[in-house]
Amino acid sequence: MKKELNFSAPGAAGFTLVEILIAMVIMGIVGLAIFSIQIQSIRTAARSASMTEAGALASQQLELFQNIPMAALLDFGDKAEEDSGWARVIEERDIHGIRVYRIFWNIFENTPEAGMLSVEMEIQWEDQGQRRFIPFNFLKTQML
Numbered sequence: 001m002k003k004e005l006n007f008s009a010p011g012a013a014g015f016t017l018v019e020i021l022i023a024m025v026i027m028g029i030v031g032l033a034i035f036s037i038q039i040q041s042i043r044t045a046a047r048s049a050s051m052t053e054a055g056a057l058a059s060q061q062l063e064l065f066q067n068i069p070m071a072a073l074l075d076f077g078d079k080a081e082e083d084s085g086w087a088r089v090i091e092e093r094d095i096h097g098i099r100v101y102r103i104f105w106n107i108f109e110n111t112p113e114a115g116m117l118s119v120e121m122e123i124q125w126e127d128q129g130q131r132r133f134i135p136f137n138f139l140k141t142q143m144l
Contacts, residue, residue, distance in 0.1 A: 043128065046127075046128075047127055047128070050094075050099060050125060050127050050132070051132070051134070053094050053099075053101070054101055054123045054125055054132070054134055055134065057092050057101050057103065057123060058103065058121065058123045058134060058136055061090075061103050061121065061123075062121070062136060062138065065105075065119060065121075065138070065140065066138075066140065070117055070140060070142055073107060073117065073119075073140065074107060074109075076088065077089060077090045077103075077105070078090060080104055084104065086104035086105065086106055086122070087105065087106045087107065088104070088105050088106075088107075089102055089103065089104050089105075090102075090103050091103075099125055099126070099127075100125065100126075101123055101124070101125045102123070102124045102125070103121065103122075103123050103124075104121065104122050104123075104124065105119055105120060105121040105122070106119070106120045107119050108120075112139070115141060115142045116139055116140065116141050116142075117139065117140040117141075118137070118138075118139055119137065119138050119139070119140060120135070120136075120137050121135070121136040121137070121138075122134065122135045122136070123136075
């Protein structure tokens with residue numbers, strides 16, 4: 001007489017192949033969702049880092065503009081392209097030498113009053129295929 005071997009506990013039920021496949025599909029969907037959220041957070045962190053660096057460069061430039069004489073400010077930097085709408089430009093690279101930031105500015109003499117300069121400045125850079133920019137405006141008076 002042959003005896004049947006039963007390796008499962010009495011009354012215990014196991015998972016079927018269909019149940020396991022459904023569980024794997026659900027886990028795969030959840031994994032893809034988590035992965036896409038992670039990718040988006042990396043992009044956001046990179047964009048934030050580039051904006052922080054642009055702000056630091058712009059702050060540096062504003063500090064320089066405020067501390068040099070008015071006559072020197074009028075001749076500072078390189079001439080910008082004529083069709084850009086800007087008078088002067090300088091280019092800066094980020095600390096890794098990868099991203100290029102372009103700082104543009106226009107200077108208006110005797111605006112809003114005589115003896116004052118009105119400065120419009122904008123820092124531009126490329127980020128993930130899009131042109132980004134931060135505008136700044138300030139007034140400079142003749143130092144006594």
